[in-house]
Amino acid sequence: MDISIIVPLYNEAESLPHLYEWIARVMKENKFSYEVIFVNDGSTDTSWDVIRNLQRDNVQGTKDSTVRGICFRRNYGKSAALYCGFKAAQGDVVITMDADLQDSPDEIPELYRMIKEDGYDLVSGWKQKRYDNKLTKNLPSKLFNATARRVTGIQLHDMNCGLKAYRQEVVKNIEVFSEMHRYIPFLAKNAGFTKIGEKVVQHRKREFGTSKFGLNRFVNGYLDLMTLWFLNKFGKQPMHFFGLVGSLMFFIGFIAVIVVGSMKLYALSHGVQAMLVGVNPYFHISILMMILGCMLFLAGFLAELIIRNSPSRNDYLIKEEI
Ligand code: UDP
Ligand code: MG
Numbered sequence: 001m002d003i004s005i006i007v008p009l010y011n012e013a014e015s016l017p018h019l020y021e022w023i024a025r026v027m028k029e030n031k032f033s034y035e036v037i038f039v040n041d042g043s044t045d046t047s048w049d050v051i052r053n054l055q056r057d058n059v060q061g062t063k064d065s066t067v068r069g070i071c072f073r074r075n076y077g078k079s080a081a082l083y084c085g086f087k088a089a090q091g092d093v094v095i096t097m098d099a100d101l102q103d104s105p106d107e108i109p110e111l112y113r114m115i116k117e118d119g120y121d122l123v124s125g126w127k128q129k130r131y132d133n134k135l136t137k138n139l140p141s142k143l144f145n146a147t148a149r150r151v152t153g154i155q156l157h158d159m160n161c162g163l164k165a166y167r168q169e170v171v172k173n174i175e176v177f178s179e180m181h182r183y184i185p186f187l188a189k190n191a192g193f194t195k196i197g198e199k200v201v202q203h204r205k206r207e208f209g210t211s212k213f214g215l216n217r218f219v220n221g222y223l224d225l226m227t228l229w230f231l232n233k234f235g236k237q238p239m240h241f242f243g244l245v246g247s248l249m250f251f252i253g254f255i256a257v258i259v260v261g262s263m264k265l266y267a268l269s270h271g272v273q274a275m276l277v278g279v280n281p282y283f284h285i286s287i288l289m290m291i292l293g294c295m296l297f298l299a300g301f302l303a304e305l306i307i308r309n310s311p312s313r314n315d316y317l318i319k320e321e322i
Contacts, residue, residue, distance in 0.1 A: 003027070003034040003112060004091030004168075008081030009099035010041040014208035016050045016099060023105045024065065030109045033064035038099075039085045042075035078212075079181040086171040092116075094171045098162035100209060102131070104202045111165035114197060121170050121193035124156050124185055125163035125201035132203075132211075140218050147222070151229050152186040156198055159185055160221075163201055167193075173317055182221055183228055190232050192317055238307065242300025250293025256286035 005023060009016070020036065027034050038051045051069040058067040070084050082096060093115045097103040107125065114123045130138050141160075148159045160182040174187040185196050234241040260283045267274035277283050307313055 001035060001091045002032045002093065003108070004085075004089035004094045005034060005036045005108070006039065006082065006085035006089060006094060006096045007036065007099045008039045008041055008078050008085065008096070009043065009047055010075060010078075010081075010212055011043045011045045011047060012099040012209055013043070013045045013047045013050050015101045016047060016054070019099060019101055019105070020054050020067070022101075023108075026105045026108055027065065032109075032112070035066040035068055035089075035091060037068045037070065037085050037088055039081035040069065040071040041077065041081040042072045077179060079176045079179055082181050082184075083176045086174075086176065089168065089171060092168055094166045094168055096162060096164050096166075100206050102204050102206055103161075103163040104204065107163060107199065107201045108165075111163075111199060114199065115165050115167055118197070119195060120165075120197040121167050121195045122185060122188050123165045123197045123199055124158065125161035126156070126158040126198050127161055127203035128157070128200045130203050131205040136215060140215075144218060144221055148183070148186075148225060151225055152183070152189065154185050154189055154196055156185055156196070158198075159183065161201070169193075179217075179220055179224055180228070182217075182224065186228055186232075192319070236307065236313075238303035239300040242296045242303060246293045246296030246298075246300060248293070249289050249296065253286045253289030253291075253293060256282065256289065260286060 007019070016038070023036060038054075040048050040051060048069070048071050051067075051071075055067040055069055058065060068088065070081075070088065072080070072084075085096070086094065093112050095108055095111060097105070103125065111123050111125075114120050130141075132138055141158075145157060145159055149155060152159075164184065166188075170188050170191075170193045173193075174184065174191050176184060176187065180187065189196065230241075260277060260280055264274055264277050264280075266272075
């Protein structure tokens, strides 16, 4: 099978028939064999009925086109939907797109070509001209992408674009989890799939329904970015982080205590008036630093113990063996 198209959706009943019709037309024109996998993320509207109908109507269709559906019992989020879609996908090239008709299926043939012929592992869409709210979406998104570029080192303009294409091997070897769908290129890069490209794609206004993500996605997005950065750098050796910071703090605290004590001794031996060490604020700050340093060190040991028991501690992606 050439292409798997994964469509995560939450309450998009009105868009679905249009989207499917459009996908089917483009696929037919380009003679692709394909499957569309609708992942219904616990919709409370009639989305699942619509998918059932599309699936039923397609049974009489050609064997080169399959409609599949996965229905969650409740709303788990876009990452969960993508995770299950990736697990189910069978096509050589896997395409993800939003269900709200904001992404155009017309882009699929070129995305497919970039994966197959240009040898990209992953191609991300870039909504160069966006049709979303300027203040709440476009502007924060620019800032967000600039940060993401710095932290991840991947030069993408639109990391969180819903329209992306992957080589099958990529989606089978990364694990989207929590709200990490925003950083799939980073996950791919960390797994060793480094040929990541970008294609300017058409974007359209949302015709039906409403956006599912509010402003809090930027707060969450930044926190998730920090988590990923940390996991990538120290995930396998947390002691390198906690041990270093802990030792530094302990050391500074230790020197400071010695300085405070020496100053007191100096004052005593020269008969100068000096305050009690116990009421000297510097003394308390120094002791606090030493205690915090020890705690961080301990946190490092605990983290190492946890990693030791992680089932994936020795999972390596082997590219080739001869
Ligand atoms: N979506 C989902 N689960 C959720 C929220 C959203 O599957 O909990 C889907 C949604 O139906 C759409 C895609 O994710 O197909 C992108 O969502 P949306 O269009 O609301 O995001 P925006 O374009 O506003 O950033
Ligand atoms: Mg949208």
